[in-house]
Amino acid sequence: MKLGIVYNNFLSPKFAGGGAEHAYEVVKRLTKYFKIVYYPSSPVFIWDKEVLIEKAKEVEREGIKITPEFYSILEEQNKFRIRGIKRFLLSDKIAKEVSKRYSVDVDFLYEPDHTSFDIFYLGKSTKFGLTLHLPLFYNNSIKYLRRLVKFYKFNPYTGKGFYTRFLYNELYSKPKYKRLLKKYKPSFIAAVSKGPLEESGITGEVLFPGNAFDPELLKYRNRGKEDYVVFWSRLNQDKGIHEIPDILKRIQAKLSKRVKLVLMGRFFDKYNEKLFWKKVKKYGLNVEYLGFVPREKLYDVVSRAKLFIYPTHIDGFSLVVLEALALGTPVVAYGIPAIRSVYYGLKAVKIVEEFDQEDMSRKAYEILSLNEKDMDEIINEPKLLDFLKLHSSWDNVANSVRDVIMKYAS
Structure with a gap:
């Protein structure tokens, strides 16, 4: 044919x-x-x-x-x-x-x-x-x-x-x-x-x-976690870049300590970049900006993060969520139709209503409060491992x- x-x-x-x-x-x-x-x-x-x-x-x-x-x-x-x-x-x-x-x-x-x-x-x-x-x-x-x-x-x-x-x-x-x-x-x-x-x-x-996803990502799993959260994608309004500082501020209030965010990617434009850093400064947040990094570096950074915060508004599937899961990092995301249809039911993906920053910060707090054993359980849940096997080819x-x-x- x-x-x-x-x-x-x-x-x-x-x-x-x-x-x-x-x-x-x-x-x-x-x-x-x-x-x-x-x-x-x-x-x-x-x-x-x-x-x-x-x-x-x-x-x-x-x-x-x-x-x-x-x-x-x-x-x-x-x-x-x-x-x-x-x-x-x-x-x-x-x-x-x-x-x-x-x-x-x-x-x-x-x-x-x-x-x-x-x-x-x-x-x-x-x-x-x-x-x-x-x-x-x-x-x-x-x-x-x-x-x-x-x-x-x-x-x-x-x-x-x-x-x-x-x-x-x-x-x-x-x-x-x-x-x-x-x-x-x-x-x-x-x-x-x-x-x-x-x-x-x-x-x-x-x-x-x-x-x-590339099955090579699986080799980064279970290497241990460090004390930071991560965001990487297009740094624009579609992916919720303006909301991240507000969510981070709420998480810090719940944990009663500063939370480090590692940020990767390129800002969509100078206006969005300026707004983001203005909020970071206003709230006194700890943000390390790595810019656009090679894939190997990105995978290493994401795999060691305790959480991927993803307040996305526009997505058809979200490869970044799939890659985060492959790398062994839990995700909290807005429940837009694409996210719900692909990732609903996985313990490592906490889904909240779109724009609900309070619930997102609450779910993030729950994940960041997990001990090593409980973290290991959600990122190695049998249902998630089956999901990753299907999506690794x-x-x-x-x-x-x-x-x-x-x-x-x-």
């Missing part, structure tokens, strides 16, 4: 996040079951031609054949190489134009990490499916607005805030996708957890397992994707 892959980030010049990692690891393995033809989607054409050619060679070395038309489109790349607000305004038109230049000759089309409109236009005359790592849109407008007001707020330096995201969802994303889904109905929509489907208000398949994820494709391709 010939399977067409529609995607952009295989050719990205830099690491494009967890969705791109999922897509690469899965499609690489799908070459064992299907004859793969890769149709690079329209967003790739913003990158330098030389970079695209070099990345294309890397992809083909993995057994992922790129359709010849891609190289023809590269010759007229300047037509599609548009950036900034103009790119946003013309993204649909560019996707249509690029799609017209591909001759689709496969049995089924699949997008492993939905990032552009191309899959809908390429799938006009071919069965197709796609996997969501984040919601297509937020279906419950009032709930979404209330959440945005609480965590996204307003950036006076950029003029952007909760209202820009809300208007994007209401005036563009939601109506656009509802039209596309009606006009070009996919054979299936899958997701890496129930979260993206639930928040989009659509039904679909849930991949199980939806993601995996990308083969398992690829098999779940293959099964969904075969279900709808026949």
Whole structure:
């Protein structure tokens, strides 16, 4: 069976996040079951031609054949190489134009990490499916607005805030996708957890397992804990960066002592960074900022932490929670749909209602008060070890994707 892959980030010049990692690891393995033809989607054409050619060679070395038309489109790349607000305004038109230049000759089309409109236009005359790592849109407008007001707020330096995201969802994303889904109905929509489907208000398949971690992480487990908590992710409002100092302050009040936070990652912008450090100084908190660190260093730091504090508001699965568990570190997180659907029921993951800083600090206090024996019990719980075994192989994820494709391709 010939399977067409529609995607952009295989050719990205830099690491494009967890969705791109999922897509690469899965499609690489799908070459064992299907004859793969890769149709690079329209967003790739913003990158330098030389970079695209070099990345294309890397992809083909993995057994992922790129359709010849891609190289023809590269010759007229300047037509599609548009950036900034103009790119946003013309993204649909560019996707249509690029799609017209591909001759689709496969049995089924699949997008492993939905990032552009191309899959809908390429799938006009071919069965197709796609996997969501984040919601297509937020279906419950009032709930979404209330959440945005609480965590996204307003950036006076950029003029952007909760209202820009809300208007994007209401005036563009939601109506656009509802039209596309009606006009070009996919054979299936899958997701890496129930979260993206639930928040989009659509039904679909849930991949199980939806993601995996590198089994090398397991060697860092059970090396002993040091007296600090950790946070690492994108350092922005989506991940609750502004709330961390408030939560840390509450934890300290309960423990009656200072708590050290080790922080890793890059701040999204100077405004968010300034706000974070202003709170840290105001509360007199002990924060060690390591910035962006090599993976080996990150794994070592996380594995020795007593707790990973994760007040996230936007996630489709949360690889950082999975990696923390693999490294033997308990987690306390907001119970957004993705977190609940993947991690509910594990003793090492304490889930609280979104925005409930008091309950988060209470659950954190409980974990930080555990003795060594009790800590060992929750991070080596049989249910958690079974969960980690299932999620420690990308083969398992690829098999779940293959099964969904075969279900709808026949």
